[in-house]
């Protein structure tokens with residue numbers, strides 16, 4: 365039997381055999397290896413020091429574009445394997461010693477240029493459970509695309525401009541890719557920076573985007589309709605209010621939370637569609653079955669609900685909730 369110790373203080377720290385690994389931790393304990401699953405800021409440590417950092421080259425690049433240098437990162441290290449998670453460009457899960465699999469943020473379906481995330485056979489699974497509740501069942505991507513394109517077409521026929529909104533790193537590039545058929549297509553500065561970074565990393569984003577701020581200065585936005593790809597703003601924000609007042613723009617948000625009927629009202633957006641960068645409930649179950657683990661820990665979102673559901677399915681599952689917890693477990697050696 366090999367002992368596994370999971371500490372939850374400012375992130376997850378795993379001690380297993382000779383390994384001490386901090387998984388997406390904001391504060392990193394001494395002498396640990398750091399794993400960074402992807403380039404969203406809530407997964408980047410406050411300081412790196414001389415620790416060894418395992419991450420994908422894409423994540424290192426995107427993090428640098430945000431002004432944080434991770435130093436000499438590596439994709440390959442003895443005992444560790446990076447597994448595609450499909451969350452954003454370069455996002456990976458981590459398999460430790462072939463035994464422990466940490467998914468990071470993971471998606472169950474391919475979107476545009478991103479592959480779907482996959483499970484790997486393991487003994488201990490640490491899985492994100494952002495949408496680990498049965499109500500979160502996302503429709504197929506083609507259905508969402510059909511509905512949104514139909515909606516844009518209707519608005520265009522009335523000369524109404526449309527603002528497509530999502531997280532500026534990750535979602536906005538998917539939106540740029542999926543809705544590149546619309547013209548003119550303007551992009552917000554925050555999205556433009558990240559689109560350029562994706563293109564430098566070899567992603568074939570159509571090169572016909574026009575800068576929103578330039579278009580505004582030149583008065584081009586008065587020639588309606590148009591589509592703007594923007595970070596996700598509340599409808600009550602100054603930015604959206606000015607787009608509505610000056611151009612009569614309609615807003616569409618893209619997030620898994622769109623499943624919740626109150627989301628549209630809480631965010632004051634005109635429309636919301638569940639195009640997500642996370643697994644829905646059924647995708648999570650599928651990933652768990654692919655991993656077929658002896659022990660499961662759930663983190664983030666509906667961690668308790670999802671662990672409970674997994675228990676009903678016969679899995680040994682518990683949520684990692686309390687960040688003071690230190691959990692000892694044992695993994696059978698081969």
Ligand SMILES: [Zn+2]
Pocket residue numbers: 402404451469
């Ligand atoms: Zn993320």
